[in-house]
Amino acid sequence: MKTPSSLEALVEALRRLPGVGPKSAQRMAYYLLQHDREGAQRLAKSLGEAVTRVRHCDKCNNFAEEPLCELCSSARRDASILCVVEMPGDVAMMEQAQAYRGLYFVLLGRLSPLDGIGPKEINLDRLVKRATDGQVREAIIATNFTTEGEATAHYIAEMLTARGLKVTRIARGLPVGGELEHVDSGTLAQSVIERRPVD
């Protein structure tokens, strides 16, 4: 009752952002009104425009403003490698890592039998069609290293190997700059199992 209702509505709307609790939402709302009303207006405009303009690429499911995303329509990407990820955000992370110059396929999900999400629900037949276009030689599976991501990777690997593709999985191990003392034992164990010869 003590907060103006438009301010209260703003706090509520901010709370829906991932990682934003009631305290941060309040801090954000007060900050914007106190110090950055122009930023608030810019954010409102950006939200509206992104929601209106951003759709999924017809070929890879990545976010795009045109039927084809910039990656799929670029002549400079290597069309013989296809990286399979779960979400559009994963493409952004991969691009920021600057270690990959092939194309992508975004599953927009992962296998999760307990939630009733099987191969059909995430349209794996579209992936098969995409991966067997005659150009793709290698599929790099970059789903998350969660239980579901691993199960998805396993399923896709079998499916694409059966169709004659070379299938690889991104590496697990210690993070760059990581110290043995601070890494969890599961990761450390994997990094021993998947050790590589020193050149």
Added chain:
Amino acid sequence: MKTPSSLEALVEALRRLPGVGPKSAQRMAYYLLQHDREGAQRLAKSLGEAVTRVRHCDKCNNFAEEPLCELCSSARRDASILCVVEMPGDVAMMEQAQAYRGLYFVLLGRLSPLDGIGPKEINLDRLVKRATDGQVREAIIATNFTTEGEATAHYIAEMLTARGLKVTRIARGLPVGGELEHVDSGTLAQSVIERRPVD
């Protein structure tokens, strides 16, 4: 170049929120577009409405949609006590603590001589006028316990005491549920110096 420009603009706009770095901004933008477009639109609307409708209360500087805020126009608040805080967000925090039923005065700043912010810049004469309206008997100073907040408290205390008001300061000490092992030594030292008799 790889991200749709409206998506990029949204990430940039989200980065201006306090406590939001490039990674969280990206996560938020992708989350909204992937999972909660309705939430994005609601947020855009709330931002616009709050910016348009929220102003400062003529009497206490708190956020309000009318010339007077709900607190200043309420008959149920004790007009004999005035709590002085730095920012509108502090009023919200005080109200959520539910331990105060007087009125407020929001400084919209703090003394900061190094940044050229003196008594004039934060309009302390308006506070004096407000505090000497004949109704106020006690001023509770609730500025932050930072160097600048403390200096501001000190200055205001002298100013209002000289005008015959009873001036108090909110207490410093261990947080509720706090353990000696985890509190910083400055706070612990203060809680010893400002110890109180056990009833």
